Amino acid sequence: MSELDLTWWQLQEWEVASVAHAMSKMVEPVEQLLDRFGDYLDPATAPPQLVNWLSSSIGIGLSAEAPHQQQRLLAAAPEMLLAWGTAHGIRLLVSSFLDVEYEDVYLDENGASGVSAQPGGRMPGSTPPHLHVRVRVPSDSPHDSRTLQQLLAAAVPATVPFDVQLEEQVP
Structure with missing residues (x-):
């Protein structure tokens, strides 16, 4: 009243x-x-405690020492979670976490669906699946490869082993 x-x-x-x-x-x-309720749900304006809670509630929780990385991941979360486990989703995850351009994340996969040009011929790719993630990062930017490995372990399908290579760009 x-x-x-x-x-x-x-x-x-x-x-x-x-x-x-x-x-x-x-x-x-x-x-x-x-x-101001909308401000609390926007990753750019939400308080750090709420950013922590929002990111952990959708499975991309990071340590509390990385609020800017959490905000970037939350901002990319709608598109990233729609493509979770795919090449596009993995590239979005890595580029958002490391704050690099999407084009600077390269994925080399060895398995694929394909057909042989000759009946009974050899199929493309190799037998054991593997994913190699190569990222070009600025030399002056800090990057946490351990946390990146943990995020990728959650995003990459469990049956696919992976490795990460960070290449520093020279300005």
């Missing part, structure tokens, strides 16, 4: 006016919170 919802005649009663004033003061913080 807001003071503005009362008529002029009702506000002339001091009891009604004081109760209305007290109620509006009690509800004011809740109204302010609800007015």
